[in-house]
Amino acid sequence: MLHKKIITLSLVAIATLSAADVELDEVSVESTVITEVAENAQISADLAQALSSSVPSIDMNRRSGIANDVYIRGQKRDNISVEVDGTKVQGACVNRMDPPISHVLANQIEEVEVIEGPYDVETMGTLSGGLKIKTKQPSKEFKGELNLGMGSWGYKKVGVSASGGNDKVRALISASYENSGQYKDGDGNTIADQIDNYAAASGLAGTTKDPSLQDQYHDMDAYTKKSIMTKLYINLAEDQELRLSYTGNRSDDILYGNSKMDALYDDSNIYSVEYNIDNISDIYKNINLQFYASDVDHPMATTYRKSSEAALPEMKNWLTTDMQGIKLKNTFDLASYKLLVGLDGSERKWDGTYYKNDVILASSPKSIDGAKTKNGAIFAKVDKKFGNLGISIGARYDDTKITHRTLQTNNYSSTGANIITTYSLNKENKIFLGVGQAYRVPDARELYFTGSMGNLTGTPDLDQTKNTEIDLGYELSNGSFKLKVKTFYSMLDDYIYYHKDNDNNPATPDVNAFENIDAYIYGAEISSSYFATDDISLDAGMSYKKGQKDNAMAGQTDKDLADIAPLRGNIAVNYEYANNSIVTMEMQASDRWDTFDEDNGEQELAGWAVMNMKVKHALDKHAEFTIGVNNVFDNTYAVNNTYADLILVTGGNEEVMLMNEPGRYFYTNLTFKF
Secondary structure, eight states, rough: HHHHOOOOOOOOHTTOOOOOOOOOOOOOOTTEOOTTTGGOOOOSSSSHHHTTTTOOTTEOOOOOOSSEEEEEBBOGGGGGGEEEEEEEEOOTTTTTTSSSGGGGGGGGGEEEEEESSEEEOOSSTTTEEEEEEEEEEOOOOOOEEEEEEEEEEGGEEEEEEEEEOOOOEEEEEEEEEEEOOOOOOOSSSSSSHHHHHHHHHHTOOOOOTSSSBOGGTTTTTTTEEEEEEEEEEEEETEEEEEEEEEOOOOOEEEEETTOOOEEEEEEEEEEEEEEEEEEESSEEEEEEEEEEEEEEEEEETTTTTTGGSTTTOOOOEEEEEEEEHHHHHEEEETTTEEEEEEEEEEEEEEEEEEEEEEEOOOOOOOOOEEEEEEEEEEEEEEEEEEEEEEEEEEEEEEEEEEEEEESEEEEEEEEEEEEEEEEEESSSSEEEEEEEEEOOOOHHHHHHHHHHHHHHHHHOOOOOOOEEEEEEEEEEOOEEEEEEEEEEEEEEEEEEEEOTTTSTTTTTTSOOOOEEEEEEHHHHHHHHESSSSSSEEEEEEEEEEEEEEEOOOOHHHOOOTTHHHHHHHHEEEEEEEEEEEEEEEEEEEEEOBSOOOGGGGGOBBBEEEEEEEEEEEETTTEEEEEEEEESOOOOOOSSSOTTTTTOOOTTOOOEEEEEEOOEEEEEEEEEEEE
C-alpha cells in the first residue's frame, strides 16, 4: 500500500515549488473541445451520435433511435462524469435507457469539452474521463434561430431559439420538438423486425417471454421528444451576475429494441442558480457559487411487448432519481500562478418500484429502495509556466456516504491528484505528459439493485474503484497541418465488474453479481487535419485500446475486459466551393471485434465500413441548408457489444440480441438566423 500512497502525496507536494514570474498559458492537452455539436447530429438531436463521430476516443452504445450512451476509452456509466453548465446530471434507469447526456440536446449546446483520463478535480467521479457540456448563453443583442429538419423513416424536427437583452438583463429561450418512426437497418428491418427475427431464431416467439412488439404496436413510432431551455442573466452590480437556468425534457414511447422493456416516458428537469463575481481584486479574480437540482421520472415496462399480451401480466419498473448540489469556486492570480480552490457537495436519491398490471408487486422487494448518495469534497488546481514548460497540478478529497432503507450503509473517502506537463519544442511542436489518480464510488444499482424475482443483483460491500493513469502525447500545429497523438496506460484497482452466472448456474438469476477486480487498459488516439489548398481539407482520426483483467473471474477463463472496442478510424474530405458552403465525404470504419469477454455476455462482431456524404450551403448570412446521406451503401452492422451489465433480450442457446445501426439515411436541415 505504501507505493500507492506515495504517488498521490508526491503529486500534491509538487504544488509547493516556486519559480520566477512568467506569463501563464492555459494547459488543456488533457481534453478535446467540440464546438460544431449540432452539425454532427444528423439522425437526431442525440448527443452520443454527434460525439462519437467527432472524437476518436469516444464510441457510442446504441440503445434506441435516441437516448444513446457513450464510452470514453472503453469506460462508461459512473466511470465517466457528465456536467451540464456545472450541474452534475444522472439518469434514473438501472438499464441505462436515459444516460446523463440524453437530458440535453445537441442543438442546445455551445461546446463540449471531452476529458480523457483522471484529470478533472472539479467533478465527482471523473475516474477515466468526463464530459463538460456548455449550453448556449444569452446575448445582449437580439438574435434568433429557426431550425427545421426532415429525414428518412418519418424523422422530423423543429427547433427555435431567441436571445436578447441589455447591459442589465439578458435572456434566452430555446425549444424543440422531434419525432421519428423506427429506423431500418441495412437489411431493411425496422426495430420491430429485428426483434421478430431474433425471437424466431432463439425460440422465444410465441412463448411467455416473447420480446416482439404486439401487432397493434408493431409500426409505432420510435420516440417523441420535446425540450425547452430558458436562461436569465441579471447584472446586479459591476462584475456581478445572477444566472438562472432551467432545462426540461419530455420523451414519450421510446422503443429499446434489444431490451426487455421500453420507456413509457422519460421526463427530466434541471435547475441552476448561479452567482458570479469577477475582478474582486488584483489577486482575487473570481468567485462563483452555484446551486443546482435535477429530477428524472422514468417508468419502463413491457406494455408494447407480446410478453404482456392477453392474459399475460404487464411488468413495470418505475424509477425516479433526484439530485441537489452546491459548488463554490474561487480563482486567484498569485504572481504568475493561477490558483483554483473550491468546495463541492451533492446528494442523490434513487428509488425504483416493480408493478404488475399497474399494481405494486407485493411479492418482490423494490428494485432500489430509497438509496441516497451524499458527497462532500474540497479541490484545488494550480497552473504555472516556466518558459516553454507548462505545469498544471490538481488534487481532490472526497467523503461519500451511501445508504439504503434495509441494506448496509457504506462510507468512502479518497484523495486523488494529477499533474500535467506541457513542453513547447518550438512554435509548432509540443509534447505533454500527464500522471493522475482518481476514484469513483459504487452507485446504488451496483450495491443494492434487486430483480423482480427478489434476487439481489447488487453487491452491498463493494469497494470504490481507483484509476492510476499515465498519458503521453505529441501535438503539431502549423499553417496547414495539425496532428495530435495521445497514448495512455490505465491501472484499475477494485474495478467494478459484472460477473455473469457467478453461481455457475445460468438457469438462475444472478446474485451479488458485481465484483471488485484489478485490470488495466492501454491505447492510443490520433487526430489530424490537413489543409491541402484554401478550399480543400482532410480530417482523420483513429483509436485503439486493449483491456485485460489481471486474473480471470472465478469459474471463468476469459481475461478480456468488456466494452473495449477494436481499432476504429475515420477520414473526411471537405471542399469549400463557396463562402461557408462545404461538401464533405467521410468514411468511418472498424476492425473486427474479435477480442471480447465471452464469459460475460459479449460476442464477436464483424468489421464494418460506411460512407457518409453531405452538402452544407449558405444561401446568405441569414439562411443555410444541409442535405446529406449516411451509410451510402446501406450496410448492415453493429457498433456496440452485449456485456451482461445491461439487461438485454436473451433466449434459448442464442447469443444476446444485438441492435444493428441504421441503414441508408437521407436527411435535410434548414436554418434561418435573424
